[in-house]
Amino acid sequence: MKRFLKTFGIYIIIFAVISGFSLFLTRNKDSAPKVIPYSKLTSYISDAKVKEITFDELTITAKLDDGKKVKAFAHSALDVDRLHNTLLDKQSAEGKLVVNNKEQEKPSVFMTLLPTLLIIAVIVVFWIMIMRQQGGGKAMSFGKSRAKLQHDVGKLSFKDVAGLDEEKEELQEIVDFLKAPKKYANLGARIPRGVLLVGPPGTGKTYISKATAGEAGVPFFTISGSDFVEMFVGVGASRVRDLFDKAKKSSPCIVFIDEIDAVGRKRGAGMGGGHDEREQTLNQLLVEMDGFADNSGIIILAATNRPDVLDPALLRPGRFDRQVLIGMPDIKAREEIIGIHSKNKPLAEGVEPKVLARRTPGFSPADLENMLNEAALLTARRSGIAIRMDEIEEAITKVIAGPAKKSRVISEKEKWLTAIHEAGHAIVAQVLPGTDPVHQVSIVPRGRAGGFTMILPTEDRYYNTKGDMEEEIVHLLAGRVAEMLMLSDISTGASNDIQRATDVAKDMVTKYGFSDILGPVNYADSDEVFLGRDFTSKKSFSEDTANEIDKEIKRIVHDGYETAQRILTENKEKLVRVAEALMLIENIDAKQFVRLFDGEITPKELEAEVQSKEQDIEEKNKMEEAQFHKNIERQHAEEKLHKDEAKEQKSI
Ligand code: ADP
Numbered sequence: 001m002k003r004f005l006k007t008f009g010i011y012i013i014i015f016a017v018i019s020g021f022s023l024f025l026t027r028n029k030d031s032a033p034k035v036i037p038y039s040k041l042t043s044y045i046s047d048a049k050v051k052e053i054t055f056d057e058l059t060i061t062a063k064l065d066d067g068k069k070v071k072a073f074a075h076s077a078l079d080v081d082r083l084h085n086t087l088l089d090k091q092s093a094e095g096k097l098v099v100n101n102k103e104q105e106k107p108s109v110f111m112t113l114l115p116t117l118l119i120i121a122v123i124v125v126f127w128i129m130i131m132r133q134q135g136g137g138k139a140m141s142f143g144k145s146r147a148k149l150q151h152d153v154g155k156l157s158f159k160d161v162a163g164l165d166e167e168k169e170e171l172q173e174i175v176d177f178l179k180a181p182k183k184y185a186n187l188g189a190r191i192p193r194g195v196l197l198v199g200p201p202g203t204g205k206t207y208i209s210k211a212t213a214g215e216a217g218v219p220f221f222t223i224s225g226s227d228f229v230e231m232f233v234g235v236g237a238s239r240v241r242d243l244f245d246k247a248k249k250s251s252p253c254i255v256f257i258d259e260i261d262a263v264g265r266k267r268g269a270g271m272g273g274g275h276d277e278r279e280q281t282l283n284q285l286l287v288e289m290d291g292f293a294d295n296s297g298i299i300i301l302a303a304t305n306r307p308d309v310l311d312p313a314l315l316r317p318g319r320f321d322r323q324v325l326i327g328m329p330d331i332k333a334r335e336e337i338i339g340i341h342s343k344n345k346p347l348a349e350g351v352e353p354k355v356l357a358r359r360t361p362g363f364s365p366a367d368l369e370n371m372l373n374e375a376a377l378l379t380a381r382r383s384g385i386a387i388r389m390d391e392i393e394e395a396i397t398k399v400i401a402g403p404a405k406k407s408r409v410i411s412e413k414e415k416w417l418t419a420i421h422e423a424g425h426a427i428v429a430q431v432l433p434g435t436d437p438v439h440q441v442s443i444v445p446r447g448r449a450g451g452f453t454m455i456l457p458t459e460d461r462y463y464n465t466k467g468d469m470e471e472e473i474v475h476l477l478a479g480r481v482a483e484m485l486m487l488s489d490i491s492t493g494a495s496n497d498i499q500r501a502t503d504v505a506k507d508m509v510t511k512y513g514f515s516d517i518l519g520p521v522n523y524a525d526s527d528e529v530f531l532g533r534d535f536t537s538k539k540s541f542s543e544d545t546a547n548e549i550d551k552e553i554k555r556i557v558h559d560g561y562e563t564a565q566r567i568l569t570e571n572k573e574k575l576v577r578v579a580e581a582l583m584l585i586e587n588i589d590a591k592q593f594v595r596l597f598d599g600e601i602t603p604k605e606l607e608a609e610v611q612s613k614e615q616d617i618e619e620k621n622k623m624e625e626a627q628f629h630k631n632i633e634r635q636h637a638e639e640k641l642h643k644d645e646a647k648e649q650k651s652i
């Protein structure tokens with residue numbers, strides 16, 4: 001608050017000074033003498049209307065008896081002389097008029113400096129505006145921490161956190177400690193100061209931290225590692241200091257540092273000797289963590305996706321010596337998360353959290369929340385009252401593949417190529433025994449992809465077998481193979497497929513030991529190729545082995561290509577059928593795909609069916625809407641009835 005007042009005060013002063021200047025200027029302009037013709041001035045003088053006259057060479061200023069000031073210009077020095085001789089000398093001798101020989105009101109130093117001062121003021125204002133934009137509104141407080149105190153913590157508690165039972169159990173100890181720090185201090189128990197939450201983005205690290213604070217009923221400070229990394233050297237370190245000062249004042253409390261890897265990377269790593277600013281910040285963080293006493297009541301929770309890149313100093317006892325892994329939710333947890341986040345979102349009949357959980361393997365909690373939100377938006381767009389399954393489906397697709405680009409114009413030729421490509425993926429997925437069933441095939445472009453084929457596991461999977469990986473390669477290459485087979489030409493659209501197929505083959509050989517020739521040996525480089533530290537690290541195998549690895553990868557990819565070619569040649573008819581259906585309706589779902597594959601329906605028949613279904617949906621929408629309005633009318637009628645009743649009672 002004090003800081004706010006200070007900042008505000010400075011703005012007021014600047015504002016006052018500037019408006020003072022302009023006021024001064026305008027006032028001066030008001031009293032500036034009016035310029036009149038020389039002849040008029042002489043007539044004023046001869047009429048004895050002039051009280052005071054001032055000469056500045058040929059410029060004559062006169063003060064009239066009514067207080068006005070006028071100004072005139074003599075044509076030559078002769079005029080001035082003549083004026084003196086004819087009128088002025090006499091009048092001044094009589095004491096009617098004062099004659100000054102030089103401009104008395106010389107512009108003051110202040111006035112000469114005025115333009116400069118104004119320019120400086122403008123620059124200062126600009127500078128403040130720029131700093132405000134960068135500092136998020138805190139122009140005068142560089143170095144002050146941007147930690148935000150969350151006041152709404154009380155709302156969130158462990159019961160809002162779905163799944164993560166073991167993780168909650170681990171954090172429960174911290175909750176107990178924060179509730180009664182004294183108890184622990186008296187027993188001499190040492191509580192961890194820092195807990196590192198490790199997990200991919202969107203899995204709820206921030207969420208569970210907030211819930212921990214809420215559960216314990218303590219304040220929650222949050223700051224992001226990337227906030228620390230500032231453009232001015234030394235700012236990060238002073239931010240850290242300030243943050244801990246704040247936290248100490250409100251202990252017991254939780255300090256949450258998001259993206260700690262942004263400041264906490266190994267020191268001395270990186271090209272060119274490291275990042276000074278970052279290291280200073282990290283050092284300050286270590287100093288602060290060591291500085292506060294064991295049971296000071298401050299617990300630091302930090303989130304990262306990359307614990308392996310953190311400076312080992314951060315992980316030492318007394319710092320972040322405890323790690324809690326926050327993983328992706330399984331089907332049960334997804335169901336609960338969907339339950340929690342659909343509380344204020346009415347779901348239509350048959351749209352159950354259980355069904356949705358089965359449809360969303362691999363979704364993070366953030367993805368699930370996003371999906372529900374997208375679906376709600378779609379429902380709102382058609383003015384519906386409950387979220388329907390088709391809206392959920394669209395939302396799922398959106399979350400997985402990015403929003404559909406309906407506006408992009410695609411030529412028929414391009415469309416056919418995409419249709420063949422995607423049909424190739426789909427047919428192969430259907431034929432391969434171990435590959436997940438086709439869920440959707442589409443040639444509506446999304447994100448950077450021209451189309452997509454979605455295969456979905458019926459259950460969560462945790463392991464990949466050698467066979468799975470080989471099939472994946474076949475599936476990935478099938479798009480390219482289909483192009484080759486049907487169009488005798490290939491497109492660049494498959495480059496991502498080929499990259500991914502190669503990656504899978506590489507992992508098989510170097511990571512999982514699936515190659516018979518190379519055996520179960522790990523040849524993989526460390527995942528993190530961090531410039532600087534690992535820059536000079538040598539591969540742990542010989543040139544010969546490297547050649548061997550390359551050969552194996554090539555062989556695996558080549559085998560996959562041949563398998564895809566065999567499958568698609570054998571199923572050419574089906575391939576064409578699916579591609580033609582894609583040309584007609586662009587999106588094919590799982591059931592439609594199987595019917596096409598089995599030859600139960602022709603593309604044309606499918607198109608007719610889809611069109612009549614669309615009409616059905618439209619009608620259903622209309623009916624739903626009508627029902628909705630009816631309900632509202634009934635409500636109004638009932639309310640009116642109640643009011644009338646109340647009136648009647650009064651009148652009785
Ligand atoms: P992270 O910090 O790991 O990137 P967040 O904490 O920001 O992820 O989580 C993203 C969103 O997902 C949160 O806003 C929250 O609504 C939701 N969420 C995450 N975990 C859970 C959970 N266990 N139960 C319910 N919702 C969750």
Ligand code: ZN
Binds near residue numbers: 421425480497
């Ligand atoms: Zn593809």
